[in-house]
């Protein structure tokens with residue numbers, strides 16, 4: 001299975017930018033501010049990620065995760081601060097499925113493969129059908145698929161972009177454990193073998209800890225923590241000592257509580 | 262762009278109800294509008310009872326007029342339902358089967374004849390109407406008034422003609438047939454000639470003076486009575502109407518009505534489709550995904566307009582082909598039709614795109630598309646003379662801002678050589694394409710926002 005995925009990802013992401021070795025920041029944001037009317041969704045967030053890095057963005061509802069990712073994706077504009085992203089190479093998987101519900105699974109994949117100007121859109125669509133395990137349902141109209149299956153296609157369309165930076169907004173929501181495992185396997189392979197920078201948001205702390213090489217904790221538009229999972233664990237133990245010997249999620253909630261969230 | 266177009270056509274095919282509605286509804290409206298505009302109101306159904314004896318004749322003095330064919334004259338103007346009795350006529354009106362009943366009583370001719378006697382009776386005819394529906398009642402009253410005015414005119418003309426003949430007889434002399442006998446009438450002219458020939462043989466004196474007076478009178482009478490004859494016929498119809506009837510049976514759908522039908526179809530299909538399909542991109546969350554480098558805003562708008570034009574062209578041509586089964590169309594002008602449909606489609610598509618970009622939600626868009634298109638379409642159909650000058654100017658300005666009116670002009674011009682100037686209409690459409698295109702581009706900036 002893993003080999004299979006690696007092969008797929010090599011086909012899809014054959015060209016990694018020369019010279020962009022691990023450790024170079026490919027995406028960078030300084031003092032990002034975003035306002036919706038009187039509400040400040042981002043209050044001066046600094047963020048950067050390097051080639052091949054896997055960054056998990058975590059934090060409570062309304063923390064500003066989607067806002068941050070959509071600014072990085074170029075979908076919305078920041079009201080303050082700077083963003084540097086590789087032009088045209090940022091893939092985006094939105095939190096809400098962006099698909100044509102009246103088209104079939106295959107038609108959706110084919111359409112986006114064509115729009116991405118793939119040399120062989122049919123082959124690319126096949127790869128994604130194999131990855132999502134929806135080959136047998138290729139002829140079905142998306143509206144008739146379950147939410148989780150729609151999410152699989154939503155992700156697959158984002159992957160068709162062959163980006164050097166991939167932004168995933170709560171990608172694992174609605175996926176069954178087996179499909180989650182497949183997703184993270186594939187995404188990790190992208191990062192390892194192609195040097196794709198992957199930034200994803202999630203509410204699943206264990207997922208963030210397991211797959212995120214780095215964690216960014218957002219709450220109320222502010223970055224509370226930016227560092228390795230071990231670093232976060234340490235900070236949590238230090239600040240929320242009463243929950244230090246509990247599981248990571250409980251300790252994390254206590255940590256947020258101590259920070260006033 | 263072609264892949265997006267293909268996608269939209271696939272989506273349209275996937276929603277057969279929507280597709281059918283989108284196509285069937287405008288075609289239905291179009292055909293209805295076309296018929297409503299082109300069909301003259303039908304002849305009203307009128308129950309008709311003629312109790313006048315078949316051999317009764319209107320007579321003037323001692324002369325009978327020939328049969329004037331009352332039945333045929335009346336039944337040419339209204340749809341006659343022949344009834345046998347007054348009660349039956351009333352029942353027909355009451356049941357709503359006919360709009361009115363017209364009864365010519367048995368004594369009608371006698372009374373008309375009495376007009377030229379010392380004891381005239383007013384001839385009367387009876388009209389039975391149900392005034393349940395004021396509009397209908399007025400329609401019927403107007404029709405019957407017109408009928409009676411016509412009947413009066415016919416009788417007056419006949420009387421005038423007969424009077425003229427009498428006058429001629431008095432002037433020039435001739436034979437008068439009375440009760441099977443022929444009486445010779447000498448006439449003024451002949452009398453004068455006889456008297457004039459007598460005069461030279463008379464000695465001067467009283468008798469000769471009297472004869473001179475008779476001669477002077479006959480000259481005066483002759484000259485003045487001669488002017489009486491045309492005067493009499495003028496009296497019957499003081500105002501002559503110079504009416505030119507071009508053709509008795511107009512085609513059921515004339516060019517203008519076809520143009521209206523075609524423009525209606527095109528307008529609804531294109532505006533709804535373009536606006537709806539643009540809003541659908543947002544509803545499916547696809548808009549941000551598409552416009553992040555895959556497709557530019559302009560390309561997306563262009564694709565939607567092309568979609569509208571393609572589908573609109575197909576539906577409009579289909580409708581014209583369907584109409585061609587009933588009405589002869591100038592197929593030789595097909596090239597012009599294409600030009601008119603394409604230009605109109607593009608302008609309507611641009612307006613639809615602007616509408617879709619501004620309203621953003623599919624439901625709101627459909628509602629708005631109807632709310633804008635329908636009144637504009639009806640305003641565009643108001644003839645300029647039908648309302649006051651100020652209102653007319655206002656309507657002209659409003660309708661000039663939306664592509665319906667110029668599209669209608671273009672279609673009319675393309676369908677009929679007698680129509681408005683196609684070039685002007687095309688220029689107008691081009692201006693609207695540019696204006697609405699810009700508006701849509703501008704509105705699309707805020708399109709993805711909640």
Ligand SMILES: Nc1ncnc2c1ncn2[C@@H]1O[C@H](COP(=O)(O)OP(=O)(O)OP(=O)(O)O)[C@@H](O)[C@H]1O
Nearest residue numbers: 036039041059060061062063064065066067068711
């Ligand atoms: N379009 C918008 N208009 C107004 N306010 C908005 C808009 N989008 C986001 N917000 C506000 O900005 C804040 C951050 O929202 P955001 O969606 O980024 O949160 P999030 O961390 O992704 O939350 P979740 O975990 O629920 O997805 C919230 O308070 C939200 O109400």
Ligand SMILES: [Mg+2]
Nearest residue numbers: 065066067095
């Ligand atoms: Mg979110």
